[in-house]
Amino acid sequence: MRYELYYWPSIQGRGEFIRLALEDAGADYVDVARRPRGMATMMRFLERRSVKHPPFAPPFLKAGKLVIAQTANILFYLGPRLDRVAKNEPSRLWAHQLQLTVADWVSEVHDTHHPIAGSLYYEDQKGEAKRCAADFMANRLPKFFDYFEQILKRNPKGSEYLLGKKVSYVDLSLFQMIEGLRYAFPRTMARLEPQHPRLAALHDRVMARPRIAAYLSSPRRLAFNEQGIFRHYPELEEG
């Protein structure tokens, strides 16, 4: 099956969590909006009134006749098909629960630079962003870090991965969180990471996976930038 991924072509954004799963599994997929005229194809699909199950927003995935939206939902569907989660229901629910916690975390990261409205420029909510980012770094970031460090610690099959003994799509997503947060908040991360050794080790373990390493050094991996979720605005990290 050739999967078709639809997502904004100029940012990693939420689509990156899906790209990482497809890439790590060596899946056959097309990143539709990054092809010539692909953006127009995506927009036309979103506006077509005849689509029975329309997405609210990208990313969405076409898999045969299925159209699936919402990042965590797409990963829930792909997980067992890409062998990036065990096939039994308790494992799938547990992985999904963790992925939804990552999704909440992603939203909070996004809000650090856009606390008032996605429709406004960063520059028009910079003061509010400073307050929001300060609270995020003081209270929320440590809470998420402590939580996922605990999950690694409590895994009865060892602390190499979040679930069992094998890599799952949630591990790939946590790698992406750490990469993004290092880009956005380097000084805060330099302080937090040593207190969370299992997470830092997970990051390195994922990055060393051959297909992930190949992907990261390919032109398919977009660079972080100031249009995505993880943005580096030095003023947000000050005091």
Place this chain on the structure above:
Amino acid sequence: MRYELYYWPSIQGRGEFIRLALEDAGADYVDVARRPRGMATMMRFLERRSVKHPPFAPPFLKAGKLVIAQTANILFYLGPRLDRVAKNEPSRLWAHQLQLTVADWVSEVHDTHHPIAGSLYYEDQKGEAKRCAADFMANRLPKFFDYFEQILKRNPKGSEYLLGKKVSYVDLSLFQMIEGLRYAFPRTMARLEPQHPRLAALHDRVMARPRIAAYLSSPRRLAFNEQGIFRHYPELEEG
């Protein structure tokens, strides 16, 4: 099976979406934290280091040996068991996709009164809340309304419910969204609802369901208040 729901005992909050599904199905469940000493039971569970699959936050559900967190994940699990979604995978994924869109909407509603930080009082972010709420009502609320109205319109089995011909847990959640938004933003809703007749009709259809009607008039239904997601602060609806 007797389900155990764990959620903050003094608010509807995210737990309400689960309560509505359990109530509509006439399921056997206990709302643990609302029983005597139940809050202490919940907090002890959250702090116990031996829990293998700890929730990041309430709500969570115990179903036999399973502990499941994240509202949409709990509903994904309960849906087919309570006969509140069809059992085939495409239907379950579609319902879940819609529920995750409701979850995003819920977060945005929460942010209208807490745009800077959940750890700060409303009074300490009132100015920012006014800006955030104004954008929410001008841009986001109409977008969510238009989207779900379209879903009802495009349902090939008729516009009575979101999926197929039978009520699903997503319909119950949309009822709750409309109830909550009427409480929080009555003037805006009075303007928006007539343009979305299918949603308003869905709300009434759900409210008239015998078990839902019985629940709403029982002491089990908590009143809206200014600690939950939907809060009525008149100043947020002005200009």
